[in-house]
Amino acid sequence: MKVLVTGSSGFIGQAVVRRLRAEGCDVAGLDKASGAATDLVCDILDAGRLSEAVQGYAPDTLVHLAARIDLDEKTNLAGYAANIEGVENLLAAVRSTPSIRRAIWTSSQLVCRVGYVPRSETDYNADTLYGKSKIRTEQIVREEDGAGREWCLARPTTVWGPGMSTHYQRFLHMMERGYYFHVGNKPLWKSYSYIENIAFQYWRLLQAPAEQIHRKMFYLADYEPIDLLAWCDAFQRAFGARPIPHVPVGIARMLALCGDAVNAIGMKGFPFNSFRLNNVLTQYQFDLKPTAAVCGPLPYTMEQGVAATAAWLRSAR
Numbered sequence: 001m002k003v004l005v006t007g008s009s010g011f012i013g014q015a016v017v018r019r020l021r022a023e024g025c026d027v028a029g030l031d032k033a034s035g036a037a038t039d040l041v042c043d044i045l046d047a048g049r050l051s052e053a054v055q056g057y058a059p060d061t062l063v064h065l066a067a068r069i070d071l072d073e074k075t076n077l078a079g080y081a082a083n084i085e086g087v088e089n090l091l092a093a094v095r096s097t098p099s100i101r102r103a104i105w106t107s108s109q110l111v112c113r114v115g116y117v118p119r120s121e122t123d124y125n126a127d128t129l130y131g132k133s134k135i136r137t138e139q140i141v142r143e144e145d146g147a148g149r150e151w152c153l154a155r156p157t158t159v160w161g162p163g164m165s166t167h168y169q170r171f172l173h174m175m176e177r178g179y180y181f182h183v184g185n186k187p188l189w190k191s192y193s194y195i196e197n198i199a200f201q202y203w204r205l206l207q208a209p210a211e212q213i214h215r216k217m218f219y220l221a222d223y224e225p226i227d228l229l230a231w232c233d234a235f236q237r238a239f240g241a242r243p244i245p246h247v248p249v250g251i252a253r254m255l256a257l258c259g260d261a262v263n264a265i266g267m268k269g270f271p272f273n274s275f276r277l278n279n280v281l282t283q284y285q286f287d288l289k290p291t292a293a294v295c296g297p298l299p300y301t302m303e304q305g306v307a308a309t310a311a312w313l314r315s316a317r
Helices: 011-022 047-057 077-083 085-095 129-143 166-176 195-207 228-239 249-264 274-281 289-295 302-316
Strands: 002-006 026-031 061-064 102-106 150-156 158-160 192-194 216-220
Touching: 002 011, 002 047, 011 026, 011 195, 026 047, 047 085, 061 085, 061 195, 077 085, 077 129, 085 129, 102 129, 102 195, 129 150, 150 195, 158 195, 166 228, 166 302, 192 195, 195 216, 195 289, 195 302, 216 289, 228 302, 249 274
Parallel strands: 002 026, 002 061, 061 102, 102 150, 150 216, 158 192
Antiparallel strands: none
């Protein structure tokens, strides 16, 4: 199988390229930034260069991951042009490349606000401009019917593991240093994705018979939701850190309001506020049965992922 992976220098992109190469695929990574997993340096907003690159490589299949993924833009959807015009450019490139028979188009769980349970694949409820831009990603692919090829949409959830962003690294370092606390004592269930498992799911979606994936949407995450408290405790044990204390929810809310006040006077890096508390307390579980039916058993358990991530953090230092 000859695969083109866009966004190959990103967190998920690097893992997907690594998995596909381990499976014996001929893989080319395309990204606007150079890197070990990138063979073709190209911005997907450059329509002409993108078309040349895609036609020149002439892949059988495509995994589209390139996107602007931060939540920083607050006023202008055009700031997420990569997720809109970039997708239009790539669809045009696919249409002009006869060798391509299948594409996976990556969206996001944030096409709906965290905690919202959609009633259908097109029941959107985004509360960020990033999420709204990913709604346009999905709408454009559907409107163009994937440029006439076999296609599916993928919505990754929160992804963790070796190589994750500095934001999540800081979160884990707080546990390691004993600065983190649990909010309450009740389980907080989340559909999280271990990086090597999500890379495996992309590989299996490329392999699946057309009738199992064509014109469908798949959430990508570990099949069993993770209890945030148990997940953090597993990292605490892997780090050999002190047990994580539990703070009652009411006290945590008071601390979050104090954090809001500190943020308001200019200390934006203060680690605890109402926004982060809401993220901790909001539970979300997605129906992974369709994904499991196509992709099969995942190769890594949560415990294996925690051990690998803790080892990576130690080696990174």
